[in-house]
Amino acid sequence: MSVPVDPVSREDGFEHHDANVKVLMMVGFSIFVVLLLSGAGVAGLLWWYDKQPEPPTTALERQLQIPPEPRLENDPRAGGNRVLSQARMLISGYGWVDREAGLARIPVQRGMALLAERGWPSRAEPGETTPPRVQQAKGRAQP
Numbered sequence: 531m532s533v534p535v536d537p538v539s540r541e542d543g544f545e546h547h548d549a550n551v552k553v554l555m556m557v558g559f560s561i562f563v564v565l566l567l568s569g570a571g572v573a574g575l576l577w578w579y580d581k582q583p584e585p586p587t588t589a590l591e592r593q594l595q596i597p598p599e600p601r602l603e604n605d606p607r608a609g610g611n612r613v614l615s616q617a618r619m620l621i622s623g624y625g626w627v628d629r630e631a632g633l634a635r636i637p638v639q640r641g642m643a644l645l646a647e648r649g650w651p652s653r654a655e656p657g658e659t660t661p662p663r664v665q666q667a668k669g670r671a672q673p
Contacts, residue, residue, distance in 0.1 A: 627633040
């Protein structure tokens, strides 16, 4: 089934009934003008708001008030650096975790070297109560 085509459209090579270009151009130009006017209005309001005098401050606003505890950090970068330096000291130095139990901490590099040398400790056999490596470690860690 064929649709009849307007003879003028056939001569021009396009359909005249699809869209009116003149109306589309007017709508596009109108939108552009409205956007320009809106931008100019916002710029004018910002300029006017900027020229308004500052309201005078009250005595309460001038008074320095310290909020109650807990307060936010004043210098978060310094606090973070302090936490990082404490963590670096913990993982790179020797120290006691529990002196009574003979439990000490060693640097990470030294621990990795010991694990590479001795291997990972195995679990206790079903008949044993504690693995033999743990007993040896407790004996060496005494002060």
